Amino acid sequence: MGQKSGRKVLGEVIGWATVFTSVAFVAIELHLHRYVDGFLDAYRVYYFDDLFVSLNIAGLIGLIYSVLRVKDLTLENRRRREAERNVEWIATHDALTELPNRRLLDREIAAAGGGRSSPKTVFSVDLDGFKRVNDLFGHAVGNEVLKTVAERLKCSFPEGTIYRIGGDEFLVITDGADAEEAAAAAQRIVQQLTAPIDADVMTVDVGASVGYGLASGSPESLNAAILQSDYAMYAAKSSGRNRAVAFAPFMEQDVYKRARLEGALKRAVREGTIIPHFQPLIDLRTNSVYGFEALARWELQPGEFVSPGEFIPLAEETGLIVPLTEHLLRLCCAEARNWPKHVGLAFNLSPVLLSDAVIGLRLIRIMSEEGFSPTRLELEITESSVMKDYPAAQKVLGDLMEAGARIALDDFGTGYSSLSQLSGFSFDTIKIDRSFVTAMNKGERQDKVIRAIVALGSGLGVKTTAEGIEDEEQLAYLRSLGCDIGQGYLLGRPMPAEAARRFLQERLGHPVPMESEQPETGEGSPSRLPAKLRRA
Numbered sequence: 001m002g003q004k005s006g007r008k009v010l011g012e013v014i015g016w017a018t019v020f021t022s023v024a025f026v027a028i029e030l031h032l033h034r035y036v037d038g039f040l041d042a043y044r045v046y047y048f049d050d051l052f053v054s055l056n057i058a059g060l061i062g063l064i065y066s067v068l069r070v071k072d073l074t075l076e077n078r079r080r081r082e083a084e085r086n087v088e089w090i091a092t093h094d095a096l097t098e099l100p101n102r103r104l105l106d107r108e109i110a111a112a113g114g115g116r117s118s119p120k121t122v123f124s125v126d127l128d129g130f131k132r133v134n135d136l137f138g139h140a141v142g143n144e145v146l147k148t149v150a151e152r153l154k155c156s157f158p159e160g161t162i163y164r165i166g167g168d169e170f171l172v173i174t175d176g177a178d179a180e181e182a183a184a185a186a187q188r189i190v191q192q193l194t195a196p197i198d199a200d201v202m203t204v205d206v207g208a209s210v211g212y213g214l215a216s217g218s219p220e221s222l223n224a225a226i227l228q229s230d231y232a233m234y235a236a237k238s239s240g241r242n243r244a245v246a247f248a249p250f251m252e253q254d255v256y257k258r259a260r261l262e263g264a265l266k267r268a269v270r271e272g273t274i275i276p277h278f279q280p281l282i283d284l285r286t287n288s289v290y291g292f293e294a295l296a297r298w299e300l301q302p303g304e305f306v307s308p309g310e311f312i313p314l315a316e317e318t319g320l321i322v323p324l325t326e327h328l329l330r331l332c333c334a335e336a337r338n339w340p341k342h343v344g345l346a347f348n349l350s351p352v353l354l355s356d357a358v359i360g361l362r363l364i365r366i367m368s369e370e371g372f373s374p375t376r377l378e379l380e381i382t383e384s385s386v387m388k389d390y391p392a393a394q395k396v397l398g399d400l401m402e403a404g405a406r407i408a409l410d411d412f413g414t415g416y417s418s419l420s421q422l423s424g425f426s427f428d429t430i431k432i433d434r435s436f437v438t439a440m441n442k443g444e445r446q447d448k449v450i451r452a453i454v455a456l457g458s459g460l461g462v463k464t465t466a467e468g469i470e471d472e473e474q475l476a477y478l479r480s481l482g483c484d485i486g487q488g489y490l491l492g493r494p495m496p497a498e499a500a501r502r503f504l505q506e507r508l509g510h511p512v513p514m515e516s517e518q519p520e521t522g523e524g525s526p527s528r529l530p531a532k533l534r535r536a
Contacts, residue, residue: 097150119177128207144199186244280492291344333372351385360399375404434468
């Protein structure tokens, strides 16, 4: 910048020097004009007169050229200054929303680091469901959503400073550090950003998780409040999204724990150390083994297990759910192909995967490669995940059902679907949520809910599976209602593959083979797959 300014000054100096020289030359020429006129009159030399006129004309032309040159230099310098200002703006602002970016935030924090400022409140805002909007409707709609969010934040905080920190992350800094006012403002952000957004030719819904922290005004407090608001925002997302949470000291440790767990999860997925355990599904009419449900188990170190409720959501958020699902299904198929042909495999499908149009074909290909028939697979999905994006779910599940897989609606009765939607969706099993089974026989209302679900399954011609059976009274009551399949600790706990084989052996009365020959051609062979599956 210093060299550029020096060149501009030098150019202006040279231009003005040229003008001054030309003016001086004309002045001198005019001053000498009378002497020259006298000389010409005395000697009557006409060619001197012509020469004098030529010199006057040359001086005038030089003066005009110098003035024009100075004008051009001034205009060029003005354009350069405007271009430099534009470059500076582009470097410190987000082009889409025209909000200040992280670079400007870091610069302002550094500039304020040397002195005390007024107390402030910092809000970290992260959009919930924005990735899904991008995936389903494209980046053009996503950009409209971001611009609308920016406008709503600017309207809500006209006196505050709003930054776009990342893809769908925003930061709001306001004057004042009152805890009650901050809580009300955070709730206002959630309410405004969860309202429907008109983007392009459609209306989309996103949510917002908001965390906030208070800065006392000391030089280091603003930077600390920004970190605290970030910690609180992650806590808000973990607690159910669309929430506003104030910073608490324990949240910092939770973030560090999450970061360590995320690193460990990446290694576990890469090294394949997360394995399936199998929980029996018992036919309540014959007391035979109907199948096993595969449940992911991660032993972080000997004797220390990480709960699936902790690492499965983390895998969904970090994009690891696809390789994890494919790895687990491959292990499950390799084990289940050794079971008797009438024993099926139940496998949970994450709601996140239903937005991947080709995931169904990829899972079918894995089964083919492992020699496991899709007709023995029952995919468990939650009703909420199906109804959240019905067309995408139909595409994914349609591919799997076309190959022969069955579909089970998991946690039935706890979602938000309507019976009209369910009646238009093809599924084979309803899984009664364990919360209903646990509350059974504790009141007439709970019993009626169980009866209604079993009757619904019977009326639709699909099987009903009851989860969470833990005592004989529950088992007897479900049998009396006509429930088809039972699952729970009373009937069998989740167990490793070897234990599952022993469980089958005890029920069947003969050994279950450790290995089975994979057919070179047949139902599960790649050569028999449809063309679109072979290309997946």
